[in-house]
Amino acid sequence: MASCTNWAAHKLVHAWLLAALLVTLLTLSPSLSAPACGVLATVEHPVEAGRPLRLLVVGDWGRKGRYNQSRVAQQMGKVAEAMNNIDFVVSTGDNFLDDGLASVDDRAFHESFVDVYTAESLRKQWYLVLGNHDYRGDVLAQIDPALRSIDSRFFCMRSFVVKAGTVDFFFVDTTPFQLKYWTDPGEDHYDWREVAPREAYIEHLLETRRYNYLDTLGIRLNSGSATELTWKVAVGHHTMRSVSAHGDTQELLQLLLPVLKDNGVDLYINGHDHCLEHISSRDSPIQYLTSGAGSKAWRGIFQPNEDKLEFFYDGQGFMSLEVDAGLAHAVFYDIDGQALHNRSLSKSNRQHVDQAPSLVSQE
Numbered sequence: 001m002a003s004c005t006n007w008a009a010h011k012l013v014h015a016w017l018l019a020a021l022l023v024t025l026l027t028l029s030p031s032l033s034a035p036a037c038g039v040l041a042t043v044e045h046p047v048e049a050g051r052p053l054r055l056l057v058v059g060d061w062g063r064k065g066r067y068n069q070s071r072v073a074q075q076m077g078k079v080a081e082a083m084n085n086i087d088f089v090v091s092t093g094d095n096f097l098d099d100g101l102a103s104v105d106d107r108a109f110h111e112s113f114v115d116v117y118t119a120e121s122l123r124k125q126w127y128l129v130l131g132n133h134d135y136r137g138d139v140l141a142q143i144d145p146a147l148r149s150i151d152s153r154f155f156c157m158r159s160f161v162v163k164a165g166t167v168d169f170f171f172v173d174t175t176p177f178q179l180k181y182w183t184d185p186g187e188d189h190y191d192w193r194e195v196a197p198r199e200a201y202i203e204h205l206l207e208t209r210r211y212n213y214l215d216t217l218g219i220r221l222n223s224g225s226a227t228e229l230t231w232k233v234a235v236g237h238h239t240m241r242s243v244s245a246h247g248d249t250q251e252l253l254q255l256l257l258p259v260l261k262d263n264g265v266d267l268y269i270n271g272h273d274h275c276l277e278h279i280s281s282r283d284s285p286i287q288y289l290t291s292g293a294g295s296k297a298w299r300g301i302f303q304p305n306e307d308k309l310e311f312f313y314d315g316q317g318f319m320s321l322e323v324d325a326g327l328a329h330a331v332f333y334d335i336d337g338q339a340l341h342n343r344s345l346s347k348s349n350r351q352h353v354d355q356a357p358s359l360v361s362q363e
């Protein structure tokens with residue numbers, strides 16, 4: 001394969017990817033396939049046939065229960081139960097605030113995760129990306145599989161792929177993209193071990209992603225099924241489009257968005273701004289969904305951008321997502337579990353549809 005040859009010549013094989021992969025192979029419960037040349041670690045998440053994929057998304061949460069983290073967690077438990085068994089939970093990063101984990105023995109892992117998300121309905125796999133605050137601690141601790149022996153739900157890597165039935169998730173490590181953390185960290189210390197230098201890291205990541213999709217395409221074309229029916233969801237910590245305090249992330253618009261567009265990504269899901277948002281792109285079918293309201297929320301900041309704002313809430317809450325072959329349905333909830341906004345997106349024409357499918361209550 002041409003891509004493999006190019007890759008080998010590239011000489012950008014990062015030790016972190018291989019190391020993370022080896023330890024993952026030994027400890028992961030969902031099956032993880034060994035990547036071919038230059039392809040990201042890929043988890044096959046088993047799904048029940050004939051049933052939509054159901055998940056919750058929460059971000060920016062780890063504050064030892066404070067700032068309403070515990071109340072959001074309780075409502076997540078209730079909503080997950082009402083959804084009649086979710087498949088997994090996605091975290092959009094800033095898992096441990098303000099300074100990540102100090103080590104794998106940091107009590108914050110218990111106080112902010114194990115002891116907070118205790119509902120039976122949340123005893124599912126959690127797939128987590130890192131946020132900028134996670135980089136301010138011992139970042140290697142947070143991606144250390146040792147955490148899985150404390151709580152088997154916790155699956156955090158830098159960048160990886162989860163294949164769940166008709167949905168491909170691309171979890172992308174966005175913190176290294178943002179230039180100011182490198183050039184102007186101020187008082188903050190970022191743990192760039194196994195990442196620096198920035199340019200090589202980003203190049204590696206984006207090239208890898210291209211190859212993954214080439215492979216996916218190859219497999220699907222060979223087996224004769226329609227690639228278009230696979231939903232593609234990218235998950236990162238940083239905003240692509242946002243009307244709240246951080247606003248858009250220019251580095252992601254320049255470097256990551258073109259790759260997402262080229263690969264027909266349907267949804268970009270992020271945290272970072274402490275709010276709930278739905279923005280639709282005016283020049284592509286991509287929908288930007290922010291779920292970064294897992295604890296402390298920022299109120300009263302609004303800065304419009306030129307894409308179409310569908311929904312914005314600057315209080316605490318979380319999001320659910322239900323996806324089957326034809327439709328994706330996102331619902332945003334507040335701290336009382338009240339559905340604030342919901343939207344269905346159809347895969348066939350990748351447009352909004354008016355009719356919402358049954359979700360939370362009718363199981």
Ligand SMILES: *[C@@H]1O[C@H](CO)[C@@H](O)[C@H](O)[C@H]1NC(C)=O
Nearest residue numbers: 066067068295296297315335
């Ligand atoms: C917790 O949520 C309640 C209800 O929305 C709100 O009034 C209160 O300000 C929140 N507390 C914090 C610390 O954000």
Ligand SMILES: *[C@@H]1O[C@H](CO)[C@@H](O)[C@H](O)[C@H]1NC(C)=O
Nearest residue numbers: 331339341342356358359360
């Ligand atoms: C979705 O929103 C519509 C109004 O826009 C509402 O009628 C419907 O009940 C909501 N559905 C869910 C599942 O929240």
